[in-house]
Amino acid sequence: MMGQPLQFALASATYGASAAVQMDATANLVQTGSTPLPENMSGYVTAGYIDGDSDPMPAAASVGRDQFNGWFAAVGLERELGDHASAGLSVSYTDLSGDTGGVPQHVRGNLIQGTLYGVAAMPSGLRLDGQASIGRLRDHSRRSVSLVGTVYDLRAQGDATAYNAEAGIGFNVARDRNFSVLPRVSLRYGRVDFDRTQEAGGPMALVIDSHASESLDGRFGVSVNGHHGAFQPYISMYYVHDFLDGPSVFSAGFVGTQAVAPFALASSDRNWGELTGGFTYTTGRVEIGIDATTTVARDDVRNQSYRGRIGIRF
Numbered sequence: 001m002m003g004q005p006l007q008f009a010l011a012s013a014t015y016g017a018s019a020a021v022q023m024d025a026t027a028n029l030v031q032t033g034s035t036p037l038p039e040n041m042s043g044y045v046t047a048g049y050i051d052g053d054s055d056p057m058p059a060a061a062s063v064g065r066d067q068f069n070g071w072f073a074a075v076g077l078e079r080e081l082g083d084h085a086s087a088g089l090s091v092s093y094t095d096l097s098g099d100t101g102g103v104p105q106h107v108r109g110n111l112i113q114g115t116l117y118g119v120a121a122m123p124s125g126l127r128l129d130g131q132a133s134i135g136r137l138r139d140h141s142r143r144s145v146s147l148v149g150t151v152y153d154l155r156a157q158g159d160a161t162a163y164n165a166e167a168g169i170g171f172n173v174a175r176d177r178n179f180s181v182l183p184r185v186s187l188r189y190g191r192v193d194f195d196r197t198q199e200a201g202g203p204m205a206l207v208i209d210s211h212a213s214e215s216l217d218g219r220f221g222v223s224v225n226g227h228h229g230a231f232q233p234y235i236s237m238y239y240v241h242d243f244l245d246g247p248s249v250f251s252a253g254f255v256g257t258q259a260v261a262p263f264a265l266a267s268s269d270r271n272w273g274e275l276t277g278g279f280t281y282t283t284g285r286v287e288i289g290i291d292a293t294t295t296v297a298r299d300d301v302r303n304q305s306y307r308g309r310i311g312i313r314f
Contacts, residue, residue, distance in 0.1 A: 040080050044287075044311035047073040050094075052295075052303025055266035056101060064101025068303075071095055076115075087118035092135075105143040111135050111162065125172040127182060133164040137192065145204040152202030158210075160194040168219075178228035188217045198255060205255045211247040218243060221274075233279040234291075242270050272298035278307075287311040 050072065053065040072095070078088025094111040113135025120128045137160040145152050168186030192213045199205035221238030246268035253260040278291020287310070294304045 041077070041314040042079075042311055043075070043077045043314070044309055045073070045075050046289075046307055046309035047071065048305055048307035050096065050303060050305045052301065054098075054301045055299065057266055058264045066098055066100050068096055068098035070097055072305075081118075084122055085118065085120040087116070090115045090117070105141070107139055107141040109137060109139040111137045113162065115164075121172075125175055127170040127172065127184070128168070129170075129186075130167045131165070133162075135162045136160075137162050141197075141199075145202065147202070147204055152204055154199045154201040154205050156197050156199040156208070158195060158197035158208075160192050162190070162192045164188070164190045178226065180225045180227065181222065182225070183222045184220075186219045188215075188219060190215045190217075200255075203254075206252045207255055209251040209260070211250060213247055214244050215246070216243040217241065230282050231279060232282070233277075235277045236275075238274045240272055240274060242268065266300060269298050269300045272296060285313040287313075 048071065049069070051069040053067050056064070056066050072092060074090050074092035076088055076090030078086050080086050092111075092113050092115070094113075095108070096110075097106070097108045099106050113133050115131055115133040117131035118129065122128075139158050139160075141156045141158070143154050145154055166186055166188040168184055170182045170184030172180045172182050174181040194210040194212065197208040197210070199207075218241045219238050221236060223234060223236035225234040226232040247265060248267070249262040249264055251260045251262055273296035274293065275296055276291055276293040278289060280287055280289040282288075289309045289311070290307070292304065292306045295302050
């Protein structure tokens with residue numbers, strides 16, 4: 001297992017969309033279960049590209065979906081713990097940008113995050129895994145507003161703290177040296193706590209109070225991994241159910257006034273799928289991997305991610 005730091009994207013670029021949306025399809029920066037446990041110690045570097053779109057705020061639904069894209073990178077170390085377990089630490093960085101459909105509004109978000117994780121694979125086929133992450137998200141927004149013939153360039157910077165934890169259990173039903181078939185269930189919790197954001201640049205500038213964003217996902221799926229030879233393909237399929245409702249509104253008022261009004265956010269899907277496929281190639285103590293992930297039957301946030309990685313066993 002090589003860690004799966006949770007990624008966040010600013011999936012809506014309107015002035016009220018400082019709310020970050022959890023990108024489930026980009027969570028697995030490095031595949032779990034696709035390679036054997038490390039030989040005492042190993043390190044890895046992974047990087048990739050994210051592209052997708054999301055529902056706009058209800059008031060802007062007629063102008064099309066919001067678009068976002070960006071890149072991510074992570075480095076990590078992990079160590080063998082006995083004959084059947086390993087644990088590791090990874091640090092990741094994500095840079096994403098988004099634009100609204102049809103109106104001049106833009107947002108850019110950067111997330112730096114640390115993750116601790118571990119996995120135990122028993123001789124019986126039972127597999128237990130868990131991970132916990134904490135990170136800091138910073139977003140920069142920019143929008144143009146016209147007032148009595150004058151166009152104002154409004155800008156803001158916001159900060160948020162992101163938390164994530166997941167625990168899973170699976171069982172290798174194949175019990176074969178050449179490949180594994182691993183049904184798995186897990187529970188993943190994520191939370192983003194936003195600081196207050198204030199725009200600057202004109203009389204239409206806003207002070208924005210965003211509510212904390214929480215998710216509690218139940219995940220059920222299966223992964224099939226090859227373990228024979230230098231070239232080892234793998235594929236995983238997951239059904240995801242979110243048990244919590246995301247925030248439905250945020251509050252905003254003009255800078256220098258006491259009046260605050262609620263603004264509606266786009267609704268969140270409760271059920272969707274995720275599909276990942278890729279391969280690893282091992283030569284000596286060096287491992288190279290490539291994979292891609294996409295959401296399936298998800299409307300609020302649709303995205304694809306493409307990753308490459310290099311691992312070295314010490």
